Amino acid sequence: MNPKLMISSAEKIGNNQDLLAQILLRLPAKSLIKFKCVSKQWLSLISNPHFCLSHTRRQGHEGFLHPTALLLKVQYVLSPEFDVVPLKHFSQVPFFHYISTPYLNILQSCNGLFVCETDDDDNNVSEYFICNPTTKQFKKLSFLQNPIKDGEFYVSLAFDPLQSPHYKIIVVREVLKNSLIFELDIYASESDGWKVATTIFETKEGDCIKFEDSVFCNGKLHWNSYGNQSLYLDVEKECLQMMPMPTPLRGNRLEIYRYFGESGGRLYLAATCHAYIDLDLYVHQMASDYSHWFLKHRLNMGDAMEVFPELNLGCHPFSSGFSGVSFVGSERKEEVKVVIWADGKIICYDFNDGAWKMIHDPGPGLKIGTPIEYFNHLHEQRFIPYKYFESVYVFEDM
Known part of the structure; x- marks a missing residue:
């Protein structure tokens, strides 16, 4: 030519x-x-914000975004470092070093945006940010009502770019220390303004609601709970509602961890039990009318070891050797995949064909995990997964 x-x-x-x-x-x-x-x-x-929004919406499939990768952080270890698990293609995810702090905690991931908390050991003060790791753009959050000293204070994000370019920050703030009385504050990026004490509510001690563990799904922000009931917020209507939680297992099988998540507009919860070398994972799904949870499947990690003999689960007396449970959809299939960190490798149970599969193997002799100086044994660490979506979304309320 x-x-x-x-x-x-x-x-x-x-x-x-x-x-x-x-x-x-x-x-x-x-x-x-x-x-x-x-x-x-x-x-x-x-x-241009309109171009960025159009690009993000092109990534959706049947009304939902699908994550590019999972970010795995070890619970209770404050660091800007994490392990990356590719789900679609290998992606070099930017670390959070552009938020200048040695102590960083990811609070939530929501359709491409993250909520992060930084701790200042010298002043015992926390700062909160929302950020897009792909663009390295971030915004520091300023609150009209700061937390009371030693009081409960939780920050969550509601964001769905397929529905709206705007996001909301939801703060659950304890009114008085140890009072179990809370207020909801809501920031809306569209108006760049706060509504303080939109709702005042009281919880019971036995509810065991984990306001630090929130999931945004179908326009509602849901909170995990280790009790029989919990709460969710209709973000648009700013209306707080009760929802049931799966009935804890009885007998000598005490639940120790609940992994709360969503995929394809459905809520899921997986529970593990505190028992010697217990390798069961109970996967529940919420009914569409929020009336109840049903047990979708009891997964046994022993079956996974038969498929992958290199996995050595149940070798530690106080840890099963698996954690980091996440629920990931498929662009072409109806059912969910349960993704799990297991003995340093990433495997999944695919409900589409009822099979265990390898998602990510770092290689012979290599395992995904924090440097051993933090722990006496690899299985003592517990991973928390956060979904990462490649997105060029930009904040318009900077």
Whole structure:
């Protein structure tokens, strides 16, 4: 082809803003971040909030986004470091070093945005941020009502770019220390304003509601609980409602961990029991009308060891050797996959064909896990999974 014709065609595309936008919309987020350096025109186009929203919505499938990777953090270890588990393609996820702090805790992941907390050991003060790891853009949160000293204070995020470009921050704040009386504060990015004490409510000591463990699904923010009931917030209506929780197992099988999550508009909860070398994982699904949970399946990790003999689960007297349970959908299939960290490898149980599969194996002799100086045994650590979505979403309320 004549080089002059090629240059002429490139110039025509470059000068046609609409055509260029349609081409760029079809590229992955990582490529778009690099292409911001091509020219001021491309930087302006790719940084435009309307373009970013259109690009994000193109990633949806049947009304839902699907994560690119899982970020695994070890519980109680405050660090900007984490392990990356690719789900679609290998993605070099940016660490959170651009938030300048040695102590960082991820609180929640929600459709491409993260809520993070930083701790200042010297002043015993926490700061909160929302950020997009793909673009390294972040925003510090400022509250109209700060937490009382030693009082309960929880921050959650409600964000679904397939429905709205705006997000809301929900704060559950204890009114008086040890009172079990809470207030809800809500920040809306659309108005860039707070509503303080939109709801005042009281919990019971036996409810065991974990306001630090929240899941946003179908326009509602749900909180995990180790009791028989919990709460969820209809974010649009700002209405708080009760919901049942799965009935704890009876007998000598005491539940020790509940993994709370969502996929494809459905709520899931997986429970493990505190018993010597207990390798069972009970997977529950919430009914669509929120009337009850039903037991979807009892998974036994011993079956996984038969498929993958290299796994050595149940070798530690006080830990089963698996954690980091997450629920991940498939773009072409109806059923969910239960993704699990197991003895340093990432496996899943696929409900579509009822089979155990390997998701990520770091290689012979290698295991995913925190450096051993933190723990006496690899299985003593408990991973918390956070879904990562590649997104060029930008904050308009900076």
